[in-house]
Amino acid sequence: MSQFNEKTITRKTIFQGRIIDLHVDEVELPNGKKSTREIIKHPGAVAVIAVTDNQKIIMVEQFRKALERNLIEIPAGKLEKGEDPLECAKRELEEETGYICENMSLLTSFYTSPGFADELVHIYVAEGLRKKEDSAALDEDEFVELLEVSLDEALQLVKEERIYDAKTQYAVQYLQLKNAVR
Amino acid sequence: MSQFNEKTITRKTIFQGRIIDLHVDEVELPNGKKSTREIIKHPGAVAVIAVTDNQKIIMVEQFRKALERNLIEIPAGKLEKGEDPLECAKRELEEETGYICENMSLLTSFYTSPGFADELVHIYVAEGLRKKEDSAALDEDEFVELLEVSLDEALQLVKEERIYDAKTQYAVQYLQLKNAVR
Numbered sequence: 483m484s485q486f487n488e489k490t491i492t493r494k495t496i497f498q499g500r501i502i503d504l505h506v507d508e509v510e511l512p513n514g515k516k517s518t519r520e521i522i523k524h525p526g527a528v529a530v531i532a533v534t535d536n537q538k539i540i541m542v543e544q545f546r547k548a549l550e551r552n553l554i555e556i557p558a559g560k561l562e563k564g565e566d567p568l569e570c571a572k573r574e575l576e577e578e579t580g581y582i583c584e585n586m587s588l589l590t591s592f593y594t595s596p597g598f599a600d601e602l603v604h605i606y607v608a609e610g611l612r613k614k615e616d617s618a619a620l621d622e623d624e625f626v627e628l629l630e631v632s633l634d635e636a637l638q639l640v641k642e643e644r645i646y647d648a649k650t651q652y653a654v655q656y657l658q659l660k661n662a663v664r
Numbered sequence: 665m666s667q668f669n670e671k672t673i674t675r676k677t678i679f680q681g682r683i684i685d686l687h688v689d690e691v692e693l694p695n696g697k698k699s700t701r702e703i704i705k706h707p708g709a710v711a712v713i714a715v716t717d718n719q720k721i722i723m724v725e726q727f728r729k730a731l732e733r734n735l736i737e738i739p740a741g742k743l744e745k746g747e748d749p750l751e752c753a754k755r756e757l758e759e760e761t762g763y764i765c766e767n768m769s770l771l772t773s774f775y776t777s778p779g780f781a782d783e784l785v786h787i788y789v790a791e792g793l794r795k796k797e798d799s800a801a802l803d804e805d806e807f808v809e810l811l812e813v814s815l816d817e818a819l820q821l822v823k824e825e826r827i828y829d830a831k832t833q834y835a836v837q838y839l840q841l842k843n844a845v846r
Contacts, residue, residue: 486727486734486807497678497686499702502780504679504686507729512807519729520681522704524780545668546778547689547701552668553778560779590822593829594776596728596735597742598684598706601777603830625668625694640772647775648785648830655837662844 486512488519501525501560502599524601528571529558529649531589531656532581532608538630539657540611541650542578545625554629554639555650558603571606576614579628584610589656594648603649633657668694670701683707683742684781706783710753711740711831713771713838714763714790720812721839722793723832724760727807736811736821737832740785753788758796761810766792771838776830785831815839 488509497504503523511517532540543554559574561567568586576582591604631639636654639645645654670691679686685705693699714722725736741756743749750768758764773786813821818836821827827836 486725486809488727488729497702499688500700502702502704506681509729518682520679520684521730522684522781524777527779543668545670546775547670547691548703548780548782549775549778553775555778558779590833591825591828592833593728593731593735595706595781595783596731596737596829597709597740598730599704599777599781600730627668643773646773647778648834651772651774652830652834652837655834655841659837659841659844662841 488512488517491516520598522595522599522601524560524599525563526561526567526602526604527558528561528567528574528604528606529556529653530571530575530586530606530608531556531653532575532579532583532611533657534611534630538632539636539653540575540579540581541629541631541636541645542626543629544627552644553646553650554644555647556653558649567604568606571604571608575608578624578626580614581608581611582614583608583612592652605649605652633661670694670699673698702780704777704781704783706742706781707745708743708749708784708786709740710743710749710756710786710788711738711835712753712757712768712788712790713738713835714757714761714765714793715839716793716812720814721818721835722757722761722763723811723813723818723827724808725811725826726809734826735828735832736826737829738835740831749786750788753786753790757790760806760808762796763790763793764796765790765794774834787831787834815843 491508494506505521507519557578586608589605589607594601673690676688687703689701739760768790771787776783
């Protein structure tokens with residue numbers, strides 16, 4: 483399949499932002515024709531599937547400016563520069579929800595939008611959850627609301643398009659599958 | 665939760681490309697502080713879960729410039745302006761794989777990267793698949809290689825990180841779940 487590679491002729495950096503960079507590459511296609519590729523560089527992210535002892539999935543509701551609406555998602559966040567994804571997952575879980583866990587393990591990783599972006603999301607599963615007593619530890623710049631929902635409630639939220647993003651629908655389906663093969 | 669909305673103060677359009685646009689919004693946060701949001705506008709996309717009569721999942725391998733590597737994915741493509749997602753799904757399946765189907769139904773839709781992009785992907789399930797006799801109908805500007813893999817092979821490709829994107833891992837998990845509840 484290496485014959486399908488696209489050779490970079492030039493790269494033009496359009497934007498370097500706080501979170502994303504945008505490049506436009508002029509490329510040579512496998513048939514010798516030229517084209518352009520619009521490419522977003524992103525630091526990557528983590529997300530956490532966290533189910534409490536009484537079988538509630540921990541979610542957060544927050545406003546998403548790109549969509550101009552709220553979404554209900556599993557806890558998640560961007561990687562800081564050089565940050566270990568596992569440490570990032572623990573940090574985001576605690577900052578967004580006030581929960582800490584005994585065990586955090588990597589379930590899978592995936593690119594979210596390989597057609598135009600290099601964002602890679604690492605999905606962790608947290609076990610042995612415990613709410614920190616000092617809930618004032620929540621990050622004061624995180625405007626999120628904590629929700630704890632059953633699997634049935636999560637499936638209903640998918641139907642209502644309030645859960646409406648890839649990582650969270652993947653997480654809900656993972657928990658359905660786990661129940662089904664139990 | 666409406667108290668968490670971010671008010672747009674200004675919007676600056678940085679880039680308008682063939683596929684994506686980039687805006688930077690200056691926003692007022694719920695606590696009155698100001699911040700910026702880097703936002704990618706995308707036309708949306710479709711993807712197709714297609715399983716042949718002999719239980720093979722139809723996939724395509726292609727080079728992804730944003731990642732500088734190949735990925736194996738379910739057939740997918742961007743929506744043309746004003747295009748009906750269902751028609752787009754049928755078109756992409758035929759153009760990328762040479763397969764047509766009797767039935768195509770919407771399984772779910774999800775935002776891929778709600779933190780910075782408005783790309784919405786519609787996932788369809790195709791049934792009653794039939795390979796067109798005239799396979800020269802494949803789009804000559806699509807540099808993709810057709811693969812037909814079993815569910816076990818797909819799970820192995822996930823482990824090997826050759827299947828490595830959200831929509832395809834969602835699709836593989838969907839087929840696992842379907843098998844498990846059968």
